[in-house]
Amino acid sequence: MNTREKAYAKLNLSLDITGRLPDGYHAMRMVMQSCSLCDELDITLTDGEYFCKSALPYLPSDGRNLALKAAKLFFEKAGIRGRGVYIELNKRIPVCAGLGGGSSDAAAVLRALNRLLGVGFSVRELEVMGEQLGSDVPFCVAGGTVLAEGKGEILTPLPAMPDCHLIICKPDFPISTPELFARAGRSTQRLSPDTQGMISALESGDLGGVARRMYNVFEDVLPRRCAGVFELKSRLLELGALGASMTGTGSAVFGIFADDDSARYACSEIVCHQMFSARPV
C-alpha cells in the first residue's frame, strides 16, 4: 500500500513572544500561513522497517528523521503493530530556514497514514499527536491562515489571506532555533506586532493592511552575522513588496507582492542563495 502527499511550507505573517511557560518553552502569538512551496512524500507501508530516502545526505534516513518519528507515533496511537514506512522525500523546502519543512513533512505523514489506513482520526486528534513531534507540527496538519498561540498548538482559524505573490529568499547562513530563543529570552523587550490589527486586515481582505503589519520579534535579536536578513528585506521592499519579514527563526525572508509582474521582476533582480516564488494555500 502506498500514497503520495504534499507538505506545504509555513510562513509567519507575524510572530510575537508573549511570555515563558513553566516547562521553559516560550509562549507565542503568531499569524501563520501555508504556501505552495512544498515537499513531496511517497509513502509505502512496510512490515516494520523504517527508512527515509532523500537527495540530501545530511537528512537522517533512520529513526531520527521527524517524518519517520511521525509514522511511529501514528502507529502507536492507532494501535497498529508490525508496520513501518519507506518514505521517498522529494525535498524542496530549504532546511534551517524557518519554513517549517521538517514539521510539515511530519504532519503530511500523519495525514497520509490516516487516509491510507482509514483510521479516521479527526484533524484535531492529528494536531494533538503533532504536539509531541514539534511546536509547528499542529499548524502544519491543516495549514491555511491561522492564529497560533501557546507553543504553537492553540490554533484559531482566520479568514484566508487574500491571494498574492510571495517571494521567498533563503540566504546561505543557517540560524539555530534554540540560540535565537535564548537570545530573545535575554533581551528586554521591545516592540510587538499589531496582531489584532493584522487579524482585522485579514477579516476585511486588506492585503496592504496585512503586509504593513508583518513583524517578527526574532529580527530584533538576530546576531550581527545575520545582517543579510535586513539586506534582503530592504531589497524586497525597494523592488515593490508590500511588506517583507523573516519567517520563524529564519534565515528565510519573504516578501508579499500584489501582482505577478512585480514579483517576477524582484525575483530577477535579487541575488540570493536560494529563491522561490509561491502563493498562499
Ligand code: C5P
Ligand atoms: O518544538 P520544537 O522542536 O520546534 O522547538 C525547538 C526548540 O525551540 C526547543 O527546544 C526550544 O528551545 C525552542 N522553543 C521554545 N518555545 C517554543 C517553541 C520552541 O523555546 N514555543
